[in-house]
Amino acid sequence: MIDFFIKVKQQKAQNLPFVLYRKPNNIKLIGFFQNNDHLYFAENFEETGFVFAPFEGSQMILIPRNQSVKWETLITSFKENEDSDFIDSEDIQAKEHFESLVQKGIDAIAKGTLKKVVLSRKEIVGLSNFDLVSIFEKLIQNYPTAFCYCWFHPKIGLWMGATPERLLKANTNTFYTMSLAGTQKLQGDKEVVWEKKEMEEQQFVTDFILDNLKELTLEVSVSSPYTAQAGTLAHIKTDIEGVINDNSSLKEVVSVLHPTPAVCGLPKEVAKNFILENEGYDREYYTGFLGELNKEGFNKGEIKSDLYVNLRCMQIKDNQAHLYMGCGITKDSIPENEWRESVNKSMTMKKILDLK
Numbered sequence: 001m002i003d004f005f006i007k008v009k010q011q012k013a014q015n016l017p018f019v020l021y022r023k024p025n026n027i028k029l030i031g032f033f034q035n036n037d038h039l040y041f042a043e044n045f046e047e048t049g050f051v052f053a054p055f056e057g058s059q060m061i062l063i064p065r066n067q068s069v070k071w072e073t074l075i076t077s078f079k080e081n082e083d084s085d086f087i088d089s090e091d092i093q094a095k096e097h098f099e100s101l102v103q104k105g106i107d108a109i110a111k112g113t114l115k116k117v118v119l120s121r122k123e124i125v126g127l128s129n130f131d132l133v134s135i136f137e138k139l140i141q142n143y144p145t146a147f148c149y150c151w152f153h154p155k156i157g158l159w160m161g162a163t164p165e166r167l168l169k170a171n172t173n174t175f176y177t178m179s180l181a182g183t184q185k186l187q188g189d190k191e192v193v194w195e196k197k198e199m200e201e202q203q204f205v206t207d208f209i210l211d212n213l214k215e216l217t218l219e220v221s222v223s224s225p226y227t228a229q230a231g232t233l234a235h236i237k238t239d240i241e242g243v244i245n246d247n248s249s250l251k252e253v254v255s256v257l258h259p260t261p262a263v264c265g266l267p268k269e270v271a272k273n274f275i276l277e278n279e280g281y282d283r284e285y286y287t288g289f290l291g292e293l294n295k296e297g298f299n300k301g302e303i304k305s306d307l308y309v310n311l312r313c314m315q316i317k318d319n320q321a322h323l324y325m326g327c328g329i330t331k332d333s334i335p336e337n338e339w340r341e342s343v344n345k346s347m348t349m350k351k352i353l354d355l356k
C-alpha cells in the first residue's frame with residue numbers, strides 16, 4: 001500500500017492523469033496511471049479503460065488501458081472509523097435559495113409537466129490543508145460499502161467520491177443495475193420506516209428502468225425493494241438483472257439508463273431541461289458516471305464493464321472543496337425537509353475533510 005501511494009504522489013507531482021478506486025465491499029485498491037497528459041475520449045463504448053462522464057453532453061473522458069499502467073494493492077490497514085458527528089453552521093441564504101428551487105419543482109409537478117425532478121446544489125468549503133493520500137485513505141476506510149474513487153486529469157481537475165449507486169454492471173451479455181431513491185438519516189439501531197412519498201419516488205425509478213430496458217434486454221428479474229445503507233444514510237433499493245439482447249449494444253443500454261430518474265427525473269427530457277434552466281449552476285461531473293469500460297475478464301472472451309453514478313462527491317480546487325448534493329422532488333416534497341436531506345448528504349464528504 002505504501003508503494004501504491006508513493007506512485008500516486010509521483011504521478012500527481014508530474015501532473016499526469018490517474019484514477020484510484022475501490023469497489024463496494026472489496027479490499028482491492030486499483031489505480032490506472034496514464035503515461036501522458038493527453039485528454040482521451042470514449043466515443044463508441046468499444047474502448048477499454050476507465051471512463052469519466054459528465055451529467056450533460058457526450059464527452060466521456062477515458063483513461064485508456066493501453067496508455068496507462070495498472071497497479072493493484074490490498075487494503076491492509078483498517079483504522080477505527082472516527083465517527084465524528086460533524087455539526088455544521090447553517091447558511092441561511094443557501095437554504096432559502098434551495099428551498100425556493102424545490103418549490104419551483106413542486107409547482108411544475110403540480111402543473112402536470114413533470115412527475116419527478118432531482119434538484120441539487122453546490123457548496124464550497126475552505127480546506128485547512130489537503131493531503132490527497134490521507135483524505136482518500138479516510139474515504140475508503142469510512143465508506144466500505146460504497147464505490148470510492150479519486151480521479152485526476154490536469155486539464156479537468158481533481159474529483160473524489162463515495163457513491164452508493166451502481167449504474168450498470170455488464171459481463172459480456174448479462175447486466176445488473178439498481179433502482180435507488182428515498183433517503184433518511186440512520187438513527188442507531190432504530191428500524192428504518194419509509195413514507196409513501198419515498199416508496200413512490202423509488203417505484204418511479206424502478207418503472208422507468210424496466211420500461212426503458214424492455215426493448216434492449218430479456219429474462220429480466222427484479223428484487224423487492226429493500227433498505228440499503230450508505231454511510232450514515234439509508235435508501236430504498238431494488239436489484240434488476242437480465243440479459244442484453246444480441247442485437248443491442250452497451251452504448252444503447254447506458255444511454256437509456258443515464259441519467260436515471262434517481263439523478264434527473266421523469267419524464268427524462270423534461271426533467272433535464274428543468275434542471276438546466278433552473279438549478280443555476282453547472283453540475284459538471286456530479287450525477288455523471290464513471291468506472292471500468294470493457295475490461296477483459298479472467299475467462300477467455302469475457303468482457304466486463306462496471307459503471308457507477310457520481311454521487312456523494314466533490315471537486316477539489318484551490319484549497320477549497322466543491323460539494324454536490326441533490327434530492328428527488330415529487331408532488332409531496334416539503335422544501336425544508338429536502339434542504340435537510342441535502343445537508344445530510346453533504347456530510348458524506350465533510351466528515352472526511354479537514355475543514356477551515
Ligand SMILES: C=C(O[C@H]1C=CC=C(C(=O)O)[C@@H]1O)C(=O)O
Pocket residue numbers: 118120165180181182183235261262263311312324325326327328329345
Ligand atoms: C441525487 C442524489 O441522490 C440520489 C440517490 C439516492 C437518493 C436520492 C434521494 O433520496 O433523493 C437521490 O435520488 C445525491 O446524493 O446527490
